[in-house]
Amino acid sequence: MTYRQRANAILALSFLCFVLVFWWWYSHEVGILGELLFFVIQSALIGSIADWFAVTALFERPLGFPYHTELVYSHRTQIIDGMTHVVSEKLLQPGMWKDKLYTVSFVDKFTNWLASGGREKFRALLYEVAQQAYEYGRQSKNQQYIAAHIRAYLKRQPLLSFLQDRMITMLEDPDSQMLTDIIGLIKDCVRSKEFEAVLVKALDEWMAESRTAPHLIMTLNKFTGMVDTQKVAKDVQKGIIIWLERWEHAGGKERQWLCQKLELQMYAMNGQLTYTVQRWQDQFVDSLPVEMWLTSTQRASQAYFTTGVEGKDKLQNLLEGEFMHYLDYCSQYPEIKDWIDDQIRRGCEVILEHEHSLIGVAVREVLSGFDKKKFNAFLESKVGEDLAWIRINGAIVGGTLGLFVFVILKVIYEPFFVPFIRNLF
Numbered sequence: 001m002t003y004r005q006r007a008n009a010i011l012a013l014s015f016l017c018f019v020l021v022f023w024w025w026y027s028h029e030v031g032i033l034g035e036l037l038f039f040v041i042q043s044a045l046i047g048s049i050a051d052w053f054a055v056t057a058l059f060e061r062p063l064g065f066p067y068h069t070e071l072v073y074s075h076r077t078q079i080i081d082g083m084t085h086v087v088s089e090k091l092l093q094p095g096m097w098k099d100k101l102y103t104v105s106f107v108d109k110f111t112n113w114l115a116s117g118g119r120e121k122f123r124a125l126l127y128e129v130a131q132q133a134y135e136y137g138r139q140s141k142n143q144q145y146i147a148a149h150i151r152a153y154l155k156r157q158p159l160l161s162f163l164q165d166r167m168i169t170m171l172e173d174p175d176s177q178m179l180t181d182i183i184g185l186i187k188d189c190v191r192s193k194e195f196e197a198v199l200v201k202a203l204d205e206w207m208a209e210s211r212t213a214p215h216l217i218m219t220l221n222k223f224t225g226m227v228d229t230q231k232v233a234k235d236v237q238k239g240i241i242i243w244l245e246r247w248e249h250a251g252g253k254e255r256q257w258l259c260q261k262l263e264l265q266m267y268a269m270n271g272q273l274t275y276t277v278q279r280w281q282d283q284f285v286d287s288l289p290v291e292m293w294l295t296s297t298q299r300a301s302q303a304y305f306t307t308g309v310e311g312k313d314k315l316q317n318l319l320e321g322e323f324m325h326y327l328d329y330c331s332q333y334p335e336i337k338d339w340i341d342d343q344i345r346r347g348c349e350v351i352l353e354h355e356h357s358l359i360g361v362a363v364r365e366v367l368s369g370f371d372k373k374k375f376n377a378f379l380e381s382k383v384g385e386d387l388a389w390i391r392i393n394g395a396i397v398g399g400t401l402g403l404f405v406f407v408i409l410k411v412i413y414e415p416f417f418v419p420f421i422r423n424l425f
Helices: 003-027 032-059 076-091 094-101 106-137 140-156 159-172 178-191 193-210 215-225 229-248 252-268 270-287 290-306 308-332 334-354 356-368 372-424
Strands: none
Touching: 003 032, 003 372, 032 372, 076 356, 094 334, 106 140, 106 290, 106 308, 106 334, 140 270, 140 290, 159 270, 178 193, 178 229, 193 229, 290 308, 308 334
16 A cells, blocks of 8 residues: 555545544534544544645645646646756766766666566667667668778777787786797797798708809808708708797796897887788778678578567577676676776766766656656655655644644633633623
């Protein structure tokens, strides 16, 4: 039972008690206690009716009375203006909400909302968003627009800078195995027969070219010609492997020195590398069949929107499953959850600092769209308990005052004032 229903029940009970006591008082001889009960009950009924009329007049016209009633709805413009001002100017001041903003975990709040009955609303929201995206992507013009934006976005990504920074960071990390893995990969390549064949071919080409070289190189060629190039290639291969094994077990200072040299070399070649990588990146992005992917995605998702309730349930289950999987993943890694919360907080800060007036506008638009019933229900839901207690207190105060007045009449007025007034006349 709500507070309003409880107050109405008390009013009805007061009226019923008054009718019963009045019938008893009218049809029977009553003593002092009967008169007291009748007086208190009728006083409580009068108080209940008076407060019922006053409270009802705030929202409606009690008994059709037109004057100074429906006060809330009649002054709703002023009420909406006041609420908008309070929300946009008072409640959203930076000093009031910044500290509270950073004490809230939006991921936890969302998880609790899903667990407390918001799951169906969230599923409906997922389907509505997916349906709008599907309808938008069906048009060929929009598909071309989306594909162009995807390509432009991929081309803008600083691939070289990302790889350079990531590689240097991982190489400098003493706990990282990246340097060891890279050296191991290079060692495998150097040990291969293909690398040995490349060395032999390079030595043979150098010796062939040295026959037409100056006198000094020709002299060297005579000596090197007596050496087996296959053996020289193996010696070079062995030397490279020994050098790589040395760096594979390098200490912290040697790793740091190597990383600094590598970083300087990479940044020295940055201009040429940037041009080469960006050109390759543009060509690769242009070769991607983005339009084909969009068309295939459109066809694959068509069944979800054309098979009625069955398709809707399948899509909702799919989207919800993927989202909940990501939510569980975030819960397992606090740093990811904290990152998501930080991004949401930054977005809220931008809105509240620069666009907080829009929240006031939104409040005004929502409240202005309410009809009389919804507007009254909105306000009454905020103060319904207090209004109900006003009605209840009306009966209590009325009965108490009735008791007080009855005692004065019987104890003071009738024994003393009535004889005194009669003696005067």
